[in-house]
Amino acid sequence: MIRDVDISLSPEEAASASSILAIASRKAGGSADDFTIIRKSIDARRQDVKIQMRIRLYYGEKKLGPESVSFKDAGKGKAIVVGAGPAGLFASLTLLEHGIAPILIERGKSVRERLRDTALLSQKGILDPESNYAFGEGGAGAFSDGKLYTRSSKRGDAGKVLRLFVQFGADEEILYDSHPHIGSDKLPGIIENMRCEIIRHGGDVRFSTLVAGLVRKGDETIGVRLSSGEEIIAPVILATGHSAKDVYYSLQSSGYSLEAKSTAVGVRVEHKQSLIDAMQYHRKDRGxxxxxxxxxxxxxxxxxxxxxxxxCPGGSIVPASTEEGHLVVNGMSPKSRRGEFANSGIVVELRCSDLPEKDPFAMLRYIEDIERRCWNPGFAAPAERLVDFIEDKAPSVIRTTYHPGVVPTRLDDVLPPIISSSLRDGLKAFGRMSRSRFITDDALLIAPETRTSSPIRILRDEGMKQGRGLYPAGEGAGYAGGIVSAAIDGTEAALSLMGDYYGQ
Ligand SMILES: Cc1cc2nc3c(=O)[nH]c(=O)nc-3n(C[C@H](O)[C@H](O)[C@H](O)COP(=O)(O)OP(=O)(O)OC[C@H]3O[C@@H](n4cnc5c(N)ncnc54)[C@H](O)[C@@H]3O)c2cc1C
Known part of the structure; x- marks a missing residue:
C-alpha cells in the first residue's frame, strides 16, 4: 500500500529521516517501511518556523525512484544546435531521445576550461571575450546559482527538466524542494555528464567554434556558416543567449525579423547573510x-x-561581462550557500515605450550605454552603500564578495534617472516591508544588473520558427528567462523541428 500524508515538522525533525518516517506514520496510521518526500517548503511566517512536507509512505512495497529518460543512438537524421547553454543542451538531449543527431556548436570552451577563465576575470580582471560567465559550455547557466524555479510551467514540462538534472547528477531534493537549487560548484559536473551522453549516442560537440551566419536558400534556412568559412547544412536551433550581440546584428543584416523587447535593469544588493536570516526567521541565529x-x-x-x-543566499557577486569596456554584474552561490554574504538583483522594469527610438536595437543600445558608464579598468564596479544611496549622501563602500573591487560612486551618476529614482523609492518600500531591517549600514549596492533578460526578440511563428529551417530558442530568442524556462524552450524547439523534418 502507498499513502500520501502532509506533516509539519520542526527544522530539527525535518533533518532526520527516522523522525520523518515516525511522524508521518503516526499521522497516516500503521507502521510504514519507507518513504519519499513529495513536497517540502519552509513556513517562516511565525516565530516558530516549521517545515511543511508531503510524504509518500510505503507499506510492504518497494519505493520507486524518479523516472529516467533513455536516449537512442543517432541514425535517423541530424540537426544543428547553436549554443550549449540550457536551451541548446536540452534541445540536443531531446533530439537524441528520438534518434536525431545534434551537431552542437559552441563559441566558448568546455566547462572545465571556463573555470580557469572565470577565475582569471574575477581575480585579475582579465577577460576572454569567448570564455567567461556567459560564453562557453553550459552557457550563462553554468556558473549560475542554479535556482530552478520557473513561471513557465504552463508550457512544457518543468518536471522533466528537473528529472533530467537529477539523472545527470543533481541531488534528488530538487524534485521536491519548493525552491530547488543546484549550486555553481555542482553544475559543471552535471553539464559534463550531459555532454558525454550526447557524444556517446552519436552527437557531435564542437567547442571554440563560432557561428558567423546562417545559410539561406530563398526563405528557408538550410544551415550555418562558421567563422572559418565552413558551412554545415541541416535545420538550425539557434540558442545563443542574450549576450551574443553579433548574432542579432548578423540576423538583421541577413533579413531576419527582430523587435526590441522590454527588460529590467538595476543593481545587485549585498547584505550579511546573518541579517537576512534574522529578518526572515525572526531570530538572532538560524541555528x-x-x-x-x-x-x-x-x-x-x-x-x-x-x-x-x-x-543568492550565501553567494557572491561576479563580473558577467562579455566585452572590455562594458560592465555587467550577476550573482551565484555554491550548493551549501554557507558564504558570509547574501546578494540579489534589485531591478526596475524598463519598457520599450520608455525609449525614444523604436528600432529592434533600441533597448540593446540603452543597456549598453549603462554598461559603458559603469565600466572601470579591471572590471571594478561602481558601488555605494544602500543608506548613502537612499539618503543621497556622499558614497562610501564596505567589504564585498565582488573580487575585481569596487569604486565608491554616486549611482545616480551612472544609472539613468528613470532607473535610479524608481530604485530609490522601491528600496524604501522594501525597507517598510521588512520593518527597516533591509535598510542597514551593512548593505552595499553594486551596479549594473543589465542582463536580466534579452533586450531583443527574434520573432517566431506558432511552430517556434522563423521561416522554414530556423528555430530561435531560449533566452536569446526573447521567449524564455532562466535555466528551466530556457531548457523547456530548447526542448520544445527540438520537438517542433523533428515534427517538421523527421515526422516525429
Ligand atoms: C552569474 C549568473 C547567475 C545566474 N543564476 C541563475 C539562476 O540561479 N537561476 C536561473 O534560472 N537563471 C540564472 N541565470 C540566468 C540563466 O543562466 C540564463 O537564463 C540561461 O543560461 C539562458 O539559457 P540559454 O541556453 O537560452 O542561453 P545561454 O545560457 O546564454 O547560452 C547561450 C550559449 O550560446 C553560445 N553562443 C552564443 N553565440 C554563439 C555563436 N555565434 N556561435 C556558437 N555559440 C554561440 C554562448 O557561448 C552560450 O554558451 C544566471 C545567469 C548568470 C550569468
Missing part, C-alpha cells in the same frame, strides 16, 4: 537546521515594477 534564508520583494513605483531578482 543548525535551517538553510540560509532568501527573500523576494516586489513593489510598484508610479506604475513601474521594482523587484528583487535572482537572489
Amino acid at each position: 543548525l537546521y535551517l538553510p540560509p534564508a532568501s527573500y523576494s520583494f516586489v513593489t510598484q513605483v508610479n506604475g513601474r515594477g521594482v523587484y528583487s531578482f535572482c537572489m
Whole structure:
C-alpha cells in the first residue's frame, strides 16, 4: 500500500529521516517501511518556523525512484544546435531521445576550461571575450546559482527538466524542494555528464567554434556558416543567449525579423547573510537546521515594477561581462550557500515605450550605454552603500564578495534617472516591508544588473520558427528567462523541428 500524508515538522525533525518516517506514520496510521518526500517548503511566517512536507509512505512495497529518460543512438537524421547553454543542451538531449543527431556548436570552451577563465576575470580582471560567465559550455547557466524555479510551467514540462538534472547528477531534493537549487560548484559536473551522453549516442560537440551566419536558400534556412568559412547544412536551433550581440546584428543584416523587447535593469544588493536570516526567521541565529534564508520583494513605483531578482543566499557577486569596456554584474552561490554574504538583483522594469527610438536595437543600445558608464579598468564596479544611496549622501563602500573591487560612486551618476529614482523609492518600500531591517549600514549596492533578460526578440511563428529551417530558442530568442524556462524552450524547439523534418 502507498499513502500520501502532509506533516509539519520542526527544522530539527525535518533533518532526520527516522523522525520523518515516525511522524508521518503516526499521522497516516500503521507502521510504514519507507518513504519519499513529495513536497517540502519552509513556513517562516511565525516565530516558530516549521517545515511543511508531503510524504509518500510505503507499506510492504518497494519505493520507486524518479523516472529516467533513455536516449537512442543517432541514425535517423541530424540537426544543428547553436549554443550549449540550457536551451541548446536540452534541445540536443531531446533530439537524441528520438534518434536525431545534434551537431552542437559552441563559441566558448568546455566547462572545465571556463573555470580557469572565470577565475582569471574575477581575480585579475582579465577577460576572454569567448570564455567567461556567459560564453562557453553550459552557457550563462553554468556558473549560475542554479535556482530552478520557473513561471513557465504552463508550457512544457518543468518536471522533466528537473528529472533530467537529477539523472545527470543533481541531488534528488530538487524534485521536491519548493525552491530547488543546484549550486555553481555542482553544475559543471552535471553539464559534463550531459555532454558525454550526447557524444556517446552519436552527437557531435564542437567547442571554440563560432557561428558567423546562417545559410539561406530563398526563405528557408538550410544551415550555418562558421567563422572559418565552413558551412554545415541541416535545420538550425539557434540558442545563443542574450549576450551574443553579433548574432542579432548578423540576423538583421541577413533579413531576419527582430523587435526590441522590454527588460529590467538595476543593481545587485549585498547584505550579511546573518541579517537576512534574522529578518526572515525572526531570530538572532538560524541555528543548525535551517538553510540560509532568501527573500523576494516586489513593489510598484508610479506604475513601474521594482523587484528583487535572482537572489543568492550565501553567494557572491561576479563580473558577467562579455566585452572590455562594458560592465555587467550577476550573482551565484555554491550548493551549501554557507558564504558570509547574501546578494540579489534589485531591478526596475524598463519598457520599450520608455525609449525614444523604436528600432529592434533600441533597448540593446540603452543597456549598453549603462554598461559603458559603469565600466572601470579591471572590471571594478561602481558601488555605494544602500543608506548613502537612499539618503543621497556622499558614497562610501564596505567589504564585498565582488573580487575585481569596487569604486565608491554616486549611482545616480551612472544609472539613468528613470532607473535610479524608481530604485530609490522601491528600496524604501522594501525597507517598510521588512520593518527597516533591509535598510542597514551593512548593505552595499553594486551596479549594473543589465542582463536580466534579452533586450531583443527574434520573432517566431506558432511552430517556434522563423521561416522554414530556423528555430530561435531560449533566452536569446526573447521567449524564455532562466535555466528551466530556457531548457523547456530548447526542448520544445527540438520537438517542433523533428515534427517538421523527421515526422516525429
Ligand atoms: C552569474 C549568473 C547567475 C545566474 N543564476 C541563475 C539562476 O540561479 N537561476 C536561473 O534560472 N537563471 C540564472 N541565470 C540566468 C540563466 O543562466 C540564463 O537564463 C540561461 O543560461 C539562458 O539559457 P540559454 O541556453 O537560452 O542561453 P545561454 O545560457 O546564454 O547560452 C547561450 C550559449 O550560446 C553560445 N553562443 C552564443 N553565440 C554563439 C555563436 N555565434 N556561435 C556558437 N555559440 C554561440 C554562448 O557561448 C552560450 O554558451 C544566471 C545567469 C548568470 C550569468
